[in-house]
Amino acid sequence: APLLDRLTVHMRDVQLTSALLNEHNTPPSIHRQKPSLDVDAAWTYLTHGGRNFLITADEVRKLGKDPERAAYIVDAKGYGDGQYLAANQGQHDIHCLNKLRMWIYAEHYYGGREAVREIHALHCLHTLVQTLKCRYSTDVYTAMxxxxxxxxxxxxxxxxxxxxxxxxxxxxxxxxxTEDQFLSVKPPSGQKRIPSDVY
Incomplete structure (x- = not known):
């Protein structure tokens, strides 16, 4: 995977705490609290690392994708031609968890439940279900x-x-x-586009 070629992954033992009531966690998790500036900052912090980056045509092929259909960037920020946009799935998954959290508090974040926000929330729900099924945990809990x-x-x-x-x-x-660069980039002349009913 392109990410593992660029990043050293260290493993460690972690005590995961998730009592039914947040105040029973030591300390209580900020990620389970109601909306506030501190809560929003904590969620933003989780998704600020290298979400979008550039990969080569060979890396696109190794992912089982066709470079002809991938988003090609001409002279990407001075990196030269032959660069393709890539996004870190793990960061996207956490982004999706945050979007579902925000959907729970839709009145606070959006002033109501707009259809376009619902589409995003349902996309996120579906993405996370597929990821959890694909990477199904065989770890075991006990009862008490x-x-x-x-x-x-x-x-x-x-x-x-x-x-x-x-x-x-x-x-x-x-x-x-960056996210701003990702959202502002335009397709080069002749770039193939997939039909909108596929997206």
Whole structure:
């Protein structure tokens, strides 16, 4: 994968905590709190590392894609010709989690539930379901007896071997492409376009 060719991934044991009530987590997770400037900043921080970058035609082919159909950039930011836009799926997945969070609080973020926002939220939901099915976790939770509950309760506080996420956040792609650049780039003359009913 092009990302693994550019980034050293370190693994470590991490204590994951996800009590049913956020105040029972030590400390409570900011990512589960209601909208605020601090919460928005915490989510933005999770997605600020190398989301978009440039890859070569050979890397496009290694991904099983056709360079003729990939977004080609002419003289990309001084990197020369032969550059194709790429996006880090993991960062997109976290972006999607954030969009679903914002959809829960649609009144706060959007002033209501607009159809275009719903389309985005449903795209994100579908993307995450497919990713979770593709990378299905075979890790196991145990159950426990909790005061005040008649039935057993799943213990979501576990230790897992996790990728060191800071590697992603602090990764500085050799050929980065900012979100603004990504959204403002125009197709070169003759670039093939896929039919809109496929997207």
């Amino acid at each position: 007896w909790v005061e005040g509950f008649d039935a057993p309760v799943i213990d979501f506080n576990v230790t897992r071997k996790c990728m060191k996420y800071e590697n992603i956040l602090h990764w500085n792609p050799e050929r980065p492409y």
